[in-house]
Amino acid sequence: MSEVDQKRLELVELEARAQQLKQEIARTEKVAPFQPQGYYTAYYATTGFMLGIFGAMTSLLFNIVGSALVGQYPLELIRVYLTFPLGDKALEMNSGLALAVGCCLYLATGMLLGIPVYLALTRWTANGTLIKRLIVASIVSLLIWIVMYYGILSWLQPAVVDMKPENLIIHQVPWWVAALTHLVFGWTLALVYPLGVLPAYRRPLEQT
Numbered sequence: 380m381s382e383v384d385q386k387r388l389e390l391v392e393l394e395a396r397a398q399q400l401k402q403e404i405a406r407t408e409k410v411a412p413f414q415p416q417g418y419y420t421a422y423y424a425t426t427g428f429m430l431g432i433f434g435a436m437t438s439l440l441f442n443i444v445g446s447a448l449v450g451q452y453p454l455e456l457i458r459v460y461l462t463f464p465l466g467d468k469a470l471e472m473n474s475g476l477a478l479a480v481g482c483c484l485y486l487a488t489g490m491l492l493g494i495p496v497y498l499a500l501t502r503w504t505a506n507g508t509l510i511k512r513l514i515v516a517s518i519v520s521l522l523i524w525i526v527m528y529y530g531i532l533s534w535l536q537p538a539v540v541d542m543k544p545e546n547l548i549i550h551q552v553p554w555w556v557a558a559l560t561h562l563v564f565g566w567t568l569a570l571v572y573p574l575g576v577l578p579a580y581r582r583p584l585e586q587t
Contacts, residue, residue, distance in 0.1 A: 415577075418501075418502065419577055420498070422577055423497060423498055423501045423575065423577075424494050424497075424498060426497060426575035427493040427494040427495070427496065427497025427498055427568075427575065428490050428491070428493055428494050429490070429493075429575070430493055430497060430568060430571050430572075430574060430575050431489045431490035431491065431492060431493015431494065431496070431497070431568070432486055432489060432490050432493070433567055433568070433571050434489050434492075434493055434496070434563075434564040434565065434567040434568045434571075435485060435486045435488065435489020435490065435492075435493075435564065436486065436489075437563055437564065437567040438489070438560045438561070438563045438564040438567070439456070439457075439482065439485055439486070439489075441559075441560065441563045442455075442456040442556075442560060443456075445556075454478050454481070454482070456485075456552070456560075457478055457481040457482055457485060458470055458471075458472055458478070458481070459548055459551045459552055460481060460484070460485060460548065461477065461478075461481045462536075462540070462548060462551070463532075463536055463539070463540065463548065464539075464540070465540075466540045470551075489564060492523055492564070493568060495519060495523065496516060496519050496520060496523070496564075496565055496568050497568055497572075497575060499515055499516075499519045500512055500515055500516060500568065500569065500572055501572075501575075501576075503515050504572075509569065509570075512569040512572055513566055513569045515569075516565035516566055516568055516569040517562055517565055517566070519565060520561040520562055520564055520565030520566075521558060521561060521562070523561060524557055524558055524561040528548070528549050528554075528557060529549065532548050532549055533549055536548060
């Protein structure tokens with residue numbers, strides 16, 4: 380056997396040994412740590428969307444209990460919000476199906492609003508205390524209330540639904556009730572914040 384053939388044979392043996400070592404390493408280390416680079420916006424937006432339903436449920440429960448205590452219809456808030464698509468007749472509505480749909484729409488809206496609140500919490504209070512999270516959540520929630528009520532609904536509802544100005548959402552719901560509802564929403568997200576923190580993810584190594 381020539382010297383060249385010996386080197387080729389040795390090369391084949393080395394390649395086989397390298398392949399064997401790779402397989403042994405893959406079997407030994409079945410998982411490898413993975414962490415995204417920088418701020419994981421997509422993950423926290425999705426998490427905020429999911430956790431937003433907790434804030435919506437809490438704020439809705441707050442309004443139901445509050446309405447009952449002051450002698451109003453328990454789902455008065457839902458009836459008022461249904462004036463956006465249905466107009467004045469929603470204020471006298473007692474249909475269980477329609478109110479159930481209204482509750483679902485309320486929860487869906489809360490999920491959408493959970494995105495900016497949770498993004499703010501994860502970006503500005505990642506290592507902060509509960510007090511700091513509550514403060515940030517309060518500020519963002521009140522900003523959302525101002526924008527939604529006085530920047531959007533004040534002109535959008537009259538443009539969409541033909542109804543008297545006094546029946547607008549911003550006139551039917553006292554400002555302090557609306558503000559407190561948004562605060563309860565934000566405070567809930569601050570409390571459930573740890574549920575959405577990105578855990579250390581581990582994925583299987585690619586088999587070679």
